[in-house]
Amino acid sequence: xxxxxxxxxxxxxxxxxxxxxxxxxxxxxxxxxxxxxxxxxxxxxxxxxxxxxxxxxxxxxxxxxxxxxxxxxxxxxxxxxxxxxxxxxxxxxxxxxxxxxxxxxxxxxxxxxxxxxxxxxxxxxxxxxxxxxxxxxxxxxxxxxxxxxxxxxxxxxxxxxxxxxxxxxxxxxxxxxxxxxxxxxxxxxxxxxxxxxxxxxxxxxxxxxxxxxxxxxxxxxxxxxxxxxxxxxxxxxxxxxxxxxxxxxxxxxxxxxxxxxxxxxxxxxxxxxxxxxxxxxxxxxxxxxx
Numbered sequence: 413x414x415x416x417x418x419x420x421x422x423x424x425x426x427x428x429x430x431x432x433x434x435x436x437x438x439x440x441x442x443x444x445x446x447x448x449x450x451x452x453x454x455x456x457x458x459x460x461x462x463x464x465x466x467x468x469x470x471x472x473x474x475x476x477x478x479x480x481x482x483x484x485x486x487x488x489x490x491x492x493x494x495x496x497x498x499x500x501x502x503x504x505x506x507x508x509x510x511x512x513x514x515x516x517x518x519x520x521x522x523x524x525x526x527x528x529x530x531x532x533x534x535x536x537x538x539x540x541x542x543x544x545x546x547x548x549x550x551x552x553x554x555x556x557x558x559x560x561x562x563x564x565x566x567x568x569x570x571x572x573x574x575x576x577x578x579x580x581x582x583x584x585x586x587x588x589x590x591x592x593x594x595x596x597x598x599x600x601x602x603x604x605x606x607x608x609x610x611x612x613x614x615x616x617x618x619x620x621x622x623x624x625x626x627x628x629x630x631x632x633x634x635x636x637x638x639x640x641x642x643x644x645x646x647x648x649x650x651x652x653x654x655x656x657x658x659x660x661x662x663x664x665x666x667x668x669x670x671x672x673x674x675x676x677x678x679x680x681x682x683x684x685x686x687x688x689x690x691x692x693x694x695x696x697x698x699x700x701x702x
Contacts, residue, residue, distance in 0.1 A: 442538040442681075443471065444505065446674040448478030448582075448640025449600070449663030451513060457484025458491040460498060461664050461671075463692055468699060475499045476542075476676070478640015478663065479511025479582030486519040492526055501526040504535065507544045511582040511641060512601075515548040532560040534567045539682040541574040543567055547583040547606065554610035561609040561620070568624035575682045577628050579637045585617040586637070591654035598646040599639060599661060626655050634685070636660065638674070648672045648689045662689060669693050 452459040460482060469475055477499060482491055492501075500506055501523075508514075508523065510531055520531050529535075531546040543564055549557045564579075571577060584595025584602045596602035607615045625635045636658040642649065643663030647670050650660045664671040670691065677686045 442678040451483040474505025480513040485514040545581040
């Protein structure tokens with residue numbers, strides 16, 4: 413009798429342990445996809461790359477958009493509705509860093525309506541803090557530009573719980589970062605005169621943002637920057653600065669067969685992130701053959 417009771421108890425403990433492991437794994441695994449410069453050319457400016465209309469995003473916790481989603485993304489309200497229908501902009505883990513094609517018609521409030529956020533913000537979960545930048549803000553709008561810089565500064569000064577900090581942006585802002593080629597070599601933009609705030613003309617990314625990233629790195633937090641204004645020449649970019657900050661980017665261009673997207677995966681909360689580029693056509697071919 414005692415043996416049967418003990419046997420049942422051991423079986424129950426093992427069963428509960430396996431259930432807990434399964435539940436923990438389900439909650440902790442994070443998988444995101446980063447897509448840059450994904451508008452469909454030769455349209456009225458209201459379509460993404462047609463391959464993305466076919467793509468199944470249900471396997472991802474969220475989509476990270478590197479800008480230029482449609483060539484006239486906010487010219488018409490219906491276009492933002494269409495973008496939301498594909499990428500689920502209201503998902504807390506979906507992020508949209510505005511590109512020049514997204515931002516140039518104004519109506520940024522439509523983006524804020526669908527995302528429930530400003531066009532720049534910080535968000536944390538899974539031990540990952542993301543800073544989503546709006547690199548279209550320039551010094552003619554000092555209040556907004558300074559607000560964005562203050563947000564970046566506050567996150568970098570106070571981040572403690574996260575194991576990863578990721579900056580998402582559209583434009584090539586990384587001029588003169590030690591150990592990196594100039595953005596004009598691999599990106600479609602190189603904002604030589606972009607300033608992070610209105611304090612002076614010497615507040616470029618390398619002058620005032622990069623030093624803050626180094627402070628975060630020195631506290632044992634992995635730091636990565638990802639841009640989306642790519643695809644016309646280089647399809648992907650992945651390098652470390654001399655200070656071990658990671659810089660990446662990718663983008664689509666005219667439905668070319670060598671276009672890439674980026675997967676960001678984490679097996680358990682606070683585990684190291686895995687960054688992998690994938691050919692978009694190959695991903696679709698796998699899905700079609702399943």
